Amino acid sequence: MNSLFTALRYRSVACLLLALLGLPAAVAAQTTTIEGVVMDAKTKEKLPYVTVAVPQAGVGANTDLDGHYTLRVPAPYTSVVFNYLGYRTVTKTIVAGVPQELNVQLTPTAALLNEVVVKGQKQPRYRNKENPAVALIRQVIDNKEKNRPESYDYVEYDKYEKMTFAFSNLSEKFKNKKIFRNYQFLFEKQDSTAAGGVNILPVYMEEKLAREYYRKNPEKRKTVALGTKQVQFDKHFIDNEGLSTYFNRMYQDIDIYANNVSLLGNQLLSPIANNSPTFYQFYITDTLKQQTPQLIELSFTPRAKGDMLFNGKLYVTLDGNYAVQQAVLSVDKRINLNFVKSLNARLDFAENPDKRYHLSKSALAIDFGVSQNKGSGFYGERTVSYQHYEINKPEGPEVYDGPAQIAADSTDHRPDAFWRRNRPDSLTQVEKAIYTNVDTLQTIKSFRRTLEIFTFVLSGYKSFGPFEIGPSNTFYSFNPVEGFRLRLGGRTTPELSKRIYFETYSAYGFKDERWKYFLSSTYSLNNKSVYTFPQNFIRASFQRDTKIPGQELEFVQEDNFLLSFKRGVNDKWLYNDVYRLDYVHEFNNHFSYTLGVKKWQQAPAGGLYFRNVEDDRPNPVANLSTTEAMLSLRWAPKETFYQGKLYRVPIIGPYPVFTARLTTGLKGVLGGEYNYKNVALNATKRFYLSQLGHADVTVEGGYIFGQVPFPLLDIHRANQTYSYQLNSYNLMNFLEFSSDHYASFFIDQNFNGFFFNKLPLIKQLKLREVASLKLLYGGIRDQNNPTLHPELYQFLQDAQGQPTTFALGRQPYAEASVGVANIFKLFRLDIVKRLTYLDNPNISEWGLRGRFKVDF
Template structure:
């Protein structure tokens, strides 16, 4: 009896304990990816539930999921609006990967009979989706970082740029025989296709501090790692700046979002209901707080707008918790084959939300069809987010918004391994080493040498490079056929000393022209790299069109040799110059100059000092000048080429101020004078109406001066449309000693053409411009009122071709079509005033080559 009692108790004990062990053993880990069965694209935020438990979750922005299950559950159910629900069997107690392909709910029917009226048109009125988006818009101010007094966070950025969608045939070409180690394979469902060849990678880690009053955002870059190419071929800093401009941070709460140099209207912009259609497509009750899935699409598929999904919290914040943004394949966006942006938000301690991760992928190609192209992917992760914790004022000291710590580029691999929010994939980790290896291969160096010659115009010979090649041959009416040969030293010779020279010969005037300069870098950096800090001494003897800046590279350009009308009046110039240039990290710069300048008329140009006699002509004007130039371009980014710097135009203004003083009796100077010039350049973004570039400029000359020393206004007698010149004004047509001008250039980005059925597929873009110049001459400088003033020039028929602006402003305007073949802009230009001047045209056709996205 006792034994039986013990046995019964033991059995009861086992019955109680064993289920507990079974429960512990039945930990089931399941992960995978949910995709569209037909397109193979991932499905973000698809819902899944453990059958029989009522518990579940959602996939992330990349369509991935993972869950750990306790118990004997054997099924996971996956669902998404517009797709058939799918049930997957799982094996309890095992770690397993289950990828899910959801089928579209479209059904095949043998016959369809439709009766009844038409589908009612989409309307904003009484539309619950529009009412919801208006609540999101109304709550934007409290859901932005700017609503807090203080915010601090750490930001990790990773940029990867690759040749993409490469075929096996392309990969196995003979030219890539030595480069097979560079190619990577990725999931063929992702943007960019299967085969990829990375060409650039950068990682950046920064501490960021925001203060509301006075408002300031300070970024301190503590680590920066990127692929570094040979500087003879590629400007690494400029390349990084270019990608930063193309792939800017995405703020869903901004009215406009910058993507590949274009502004696309945000789906929660103040005016979004007027341009987007909104639909409530799902309610996600498995999340806390509950989410509403809000789908949106452009009213016009050609406009610069997004389409995608927003997931809005229903906790009273009406905040965006997740967002998936893409664009219609027919959008008026050049070279972009596909675009995806995924945003994830996390909840703060005050139950509001901040951006925690963003991922932007853009696939570029010459055509929308398949084929080799380029794919850029930028991932940004935010962590250590702190709100309303006061930050010491010392953090914000200094005018620069961006500070890079001295050892940012020297961080060890161990540092990066410890500080990356997510470990790099095996293939991505190899990019730095692979590209370093690539640059040591002789065949790659030869290829880059050829590419640099073609695009930059210079042939590298180590310590010296020859070029630019587009200036080797040109022609004009004074010099006739002109040959030129020149070059400059490189950093391979010295990072301190630079020399540049050229020699040219005109076969019509039989004269040699030449240039020689020596530059000393004061910051031990290339004089072509930002920020510049150098001293330069130079001498130049060359021709120049009066009123045009002496930019010998531009004037020697073969394509600019073709001009309209009479243009046989030029100057021979001797320039002795000493210049000091100093740029600062905050993009303020100043330069000081000392110049001795001799001007001699050439062609049919002459200098006549008085109207009283024909024998008062002079052969030369000599001046000595000192000058101060101030420039401020906040937040400016640019790509630094071999010869010039190309700004990446943004919304921030650029200010210029210049003062020049003529010194009579110093180094042979013949005149005392003062010249003041100021300008402001600004781009205004007008959302769906494109953007407007505005330049306002003014100048004032003090002193009695001959007209070659006054302000000779920028004219253009080529057939190219020039943004900063007057395209129907003749050379030397107008001079002033005081003037003010405005230049307005409007690009509508296809806003009107996109809505015209026969034109919309051509993806043309409308452009307009207007230019006005108001100025005049004081009596002392106007030969019409002072016979002792230097006389204006007359042509061979005795007609005066140089004039003062004494009958109102000079005005011209244009309308045109841009984006022709994606690279060409053609304008019909109309001149509105001073039409009675000799040899002027009231209208003309001008063209400009410009690559736009």
């Protein structure tokens, strides 16, 4: 790794010396660099896509979204032409050999007309057939594989990223608040075309530099991080690493040659996707003959304005490659994206020696806000520059081997000279001030109080430096066994230790008058946080608490206040004493294993009982003790996370996740009463279906070897709360079904508003359609059937002697739902229908379930 970084460093130094010593003089002697802004002479509005050219030399450029251009004019030419449809053409004279700024104002074309007779006629219907624009886009589609970097055997380049964020469209009233009286320098004036308003408050900036490597066969991608720099917020309030991960998830790289472009966790169909002519309308709007090679300006727009599609322009080469030389993308306000007021992107491609093109620069700007048209918002912009391209020059095998991402030493402590040397463009004055201004902003007491409240509301934890108290949603809850329940807990932070972590809580039930508590201690074995990938830690814990058999919640505590509200009879609980010792080891290829030992004592509570039959008489059992050894294997290829200092949440992507678990019961070890083996397999994957949204599919199966009482069977995940749980059966009662072998299939389909977006009035609400289907096949073998073996714990019955726990038969348990998501941009509501086993007692055939979820 050190030799690799040293090679890269010396290569950068060599390039720098060449640039400093010889290159500028040669370029200066041959070309004149001019740059500037083009705007409307009357409105002062900046004009995008203006043609700036030297026709005699066959060179030209276009202004970007902000009206800015840069053009290198060959010597000895001194005339530059500015041309834009609807405006008078302007010719400007420049001084040869001297870099200069040339700002131009264009005047709209106006002419006095004689009397004009206007005859209306129906606009011809748009058709793909015999449409030259569609024929052209099909040529682009047919040639896109050879125009992608992956068409080369080897590719490498430097990748520089810059991301900035600011509060935008701030009113003068906000700016002049008392707390900002002495901090007016924090605010900046920005044109409304960029951020939706005049006053902005820059609050975040991040820079990254990396060397990217690609090998086609065998396929391998490698990223070597060379430098990172970001605004640092007070770590008591905001997790800087998690913030960076979140922003980078929102602003992903745009691959125009892919069928779908990932943005804000959604996928938008690319204008050069294989089936794009089905969803887009294409028009040839200009021919740029002054360019070399000549370009065709190809405009496109969605056929249905509300679909997850782009508006924009493609500039396509007419040299036989049909490559994209530039792409300008935006989205319609009616598109079903939450909180997005505007989205604009621009991709620029540079020519390779073989006359093909590679991406040289991309810019993505998004203006966020609760309201589409007014009010303050949040403006973010990410620019990426690709430099020092090397094509088909293989490196040694040591470059491609190992993990996909590695970091050079001290990447986050690079001096300012490093960044000045490696930035493609120098920072603006506003950008230079962000790092220091945010430090100043955090000294304002009212701002710190706001951060503290904001952090507590989102995370539920109140920080006291080395220790945090929370989560707040578990402070109070209630259930039929404990009555009112109060809980107080917390956890240590890296300020106490970066390698040792403690977590604890204590709770008291006022009905059962019993204390519950939990304590865990975790030690990191790789000198990293136990929440940081790759994990390598050992954890010991003890828990004495209540639990509902068969209820498994993901990322939610069972004593969450909102889950206290349940339907039907909910009095079957357990008192658990659980001792655990676990070792977790993750590898860089995202394979991991967990080894664990668990001593578990279960005692029935409330309406739950353990009872077998002896001499034809019921025999109550006070508790059940088991000792288990466990091995869990997990493989999640290319998995990414929202990574924080005290949390790690997987980001759902297109790659599958496989899990295998083997649990072995050890009779006679630490009081264990049974020998058995429980094998479970699980596979889950998100399928992206382009305009039809995405489907989350889970397949699971399990098998128990040996004879066990029903509490040790697979008690299927039921849900009697009013929240919609993705991985549970929402109309199954707790403890209703148990199996010693089973297979299940879940599918949850989110259509992302594909149908609602086509309905008048409804489409204004940006609602999204969802549907799900859950199937469960299973059963109990004779050796585990308590009817055939009275010595086993008997299935539960109600007060009238009617059974309430069952084994699945030939018919699967099935339930389906349809619903509406994105209600008020944060709520999902499903109508759930139970399809089978409708004769079981106390069941609900229909149900209305809700779920809070915020998406873009």
